[in-house]
Amino acid sequence: MRKIRGGALAWVFYDWANSAFATTVMAGFFPLFFKQYWSAGVEATESTFHLGMTNSLASLIIVCLAPLLGSIADQAGAKKGFLLFFTSMGIVMTGALYLVGQGSWMMALTLYGLGILGFSGGVIFYDSLLVSVAEEKDYDRLSALGFGVGYLGGGLLFAFDVVMTLYPEFFGLSGTAEAVRLSFITVAIWWGLFSIPVFLFVKEPKKKCGEGSHLLAGFRQLLSTLRKLRQLRMTFLFLLAYWLYIDGVDTIVRMAVDYGLSIGFDANNLMTALLITQFVGFPAAILFGRLGARRGPRQGIMLAIFVYLMILLWAYRMDSVWEFYALAVAIGLVQGGIQSLSRSLYARLIPRDQAAEFFGFYNMLGKFAVVFGPLLMGWVGVITGDARIAILSVAILFVAGALLLSRVDVVEGEAAARSFAAG
Structure with missing residues (x-):
């Protein structure tokens, strides 16, 4: 990394911190534990509905x-103030899941939903600090390093928690249920501990705004941004x-485990595949950052989209567990890359002094995608009665996205963003 400002590593460590929630809680233990423990005695279709509604409402x-x-x-x-608020919310709600007893599905969902709000809200302001810790030429590499370190950190803690649930007696625990509940405590501690550097060492330029005027000024700037987006x-x-x-x-992240179960794979195999994705994602995200720096982030994103299309075609035809593992490797190769290069490309296309506002739109679209994508897959599955066709339908999103991305002129976009910042 060349000539990165002193707060860069502190910024990166927040990805290491909050990825524990994304991996261990959102993608790993909560969906399974919710159905088997907190929703004990509840119909499977009903518990799925409860979980889906909570995810959608939080998003x-x-x-x-x-x-x-x-x-x-x-x-x-x-x-940084908003980041601290949302991070604290996520940490407290995640740790509180340990206290929820068997059958208390409503309390579990409430804490989980608030945890998602903390996680997702924090990401808005974390992303927006990218322009404060790096020069434009380093956006690709630093963004990629953040995602890569996040995959590594989230994967390490998840691996520890998986071992703890497989061998609870070795850790002095009464059983698997206690081990899973304790894993939520480990996430809260991990998230809190490794978030400290970003608050201590990342410097944020201060702005002067009249007392009591922040909300009104925020509304005015929001309306202004909507107008600017029509010009940018x-x-x-x-x-x-x-x-x-x-x-x-x-959609692939959220529905991969469900798809694997629907075609008859064992849950333990699916957890192993999730671990594989995490650890492959670490070096792959960093390599994509280098690709973005050399060839441009748009080309790197296009490559990742092509790989995802190949993954979907393979998933449509696969019928053995080793293929699921192979797909986990393939997803790990591109998942962090497409996320990191998207973040760094967007940072080039926005006015630097309005980064939080514009990243608010960026994260808004990301969260709205979580609402729409699984709905498309579910709708196609209901219409066709075939989970394989349902997973293949996701290709529509990648093809449409690639067609629009091919029309983005990065040089023109960067010039327009600089002009807005100067004016």
């Missing part, structure tokens, strides 16, 4: 709040493309 709240909160943070110079043509076009292809990425 919808962030969709509504993200742009406004980003505007307020820019006006008040309060990105390449930024707007990229957001549309991002919304489509990241919808496909998030």
